[in-house]
Amino acid sequence: MGESTVGGARPPVTDPFDAVPELAPLRTAAWDGDWEATQAFFQKIPSADDVSFAAALLAGVERTEWFLEKAAKAQPTDPLPRTLLAERYIHLGWRARGHASGDDVPWDRAEQFHDWLRKAELLLIEVCAEHPAYVPAWTARLPTARGLVLGQSEARRRYDRLAEHHPHHFRAQSQLLQQLCPKWGGSWEAAHGFAQECTNAAPDGSLAGVLVAQAHIEHCVDLTGAKVTEYLRDVAVRNDLRHAAQRSVLHPHHRPGWHRIEGHSTFALAFSLGGHLEDAARHFTALGDTASESFWRYLPDWKTRFTEYRTAAPATL
The missing domain is CATH 1.25.40 (Serine Threonine Protein Phosphatase 5, Tetratricopeptide repeat)
Structure with a gap:
């Protein structure tokens, strides 16, 4: 049976892979642990904004870290596998944290959260040092800055570095907007x-x-x-x-x-x-x-x- 209906109306399709058919090959590649197919998908994406979108989407596919870790080791100079792996670590960190407000997050969840973000940050620092114009990595460093409580100035510095190369990057702007809200010190x-x-x-x-x-x-x-x-x-x-x-x-x-x-x-x-x-x-x-x-x-x-x-x-x- 399909999903139940509400007042005769079917609930919305919320999985982007189902809602946007052209994204389906990325999910298939992730499920198969196929780095070559994953890399080929990203190589065909024309904009940095869409690379960041797809990277965040891939990060939500379960158990992808194992093949991304292998790819990062196999291609140590390529920024893509390390950035995708960092996005996966960031996803795991925020999932461990949950949706509670800062003071209500249990200490053990907070520790897991920060551990994942620190792992991601180490990868992203390397990528940004080696490829200072690589926008997807700078984008990923905005949620790590927020989660690690690095402050408004550091978050803005990261965004400004990104904006030098891509001034209208929607995902980066959305991430900085979160940082600027009062709940994160703005x-x-x-x-x-x-x-x-x-x-x-x-x-x-x-x-x-x-x-x-x-x-x-x-x-x-x-x-x-x-x-x-x-x-x-x-x-x-x-x-x-x-x-x-x-x-x-x-x-x-x-x-x-x-x-x-x-x-x-x-x-x-x-x-x-x-x-x-x-x-x-x-x-x-x-x-x-x-x-x-x-x-x-x-x-x-x-x-x-x-x-x-x-x-x-x-x-x-």
């Missing part, structure tokens, strides 16, 4: 300011506008009580989201790529929580039966909420 002024800065600097149709929605969602979940609803219902916030969506995933120059599901999912969530279902409808339409859980997972039983909002949104048009 401020809402810094987080919103960075999101707007990236959006204003990026070409029309880029993904940078999605950062505006990410910042508003993070701000919203940091609130309590009635303030949660009031925040995203605010007309100024709604207009900010509309402008960001029009500059990014709804712009005529936007070219849907591997990040499109995350982009539309983020806007769909922000508009839905704010009660702006007409605005959310365009993003649900673009998503179809797919969704990214990256920000929706902040909601309890998020798949049910997603299908409820998706069903309600078109009725407002």
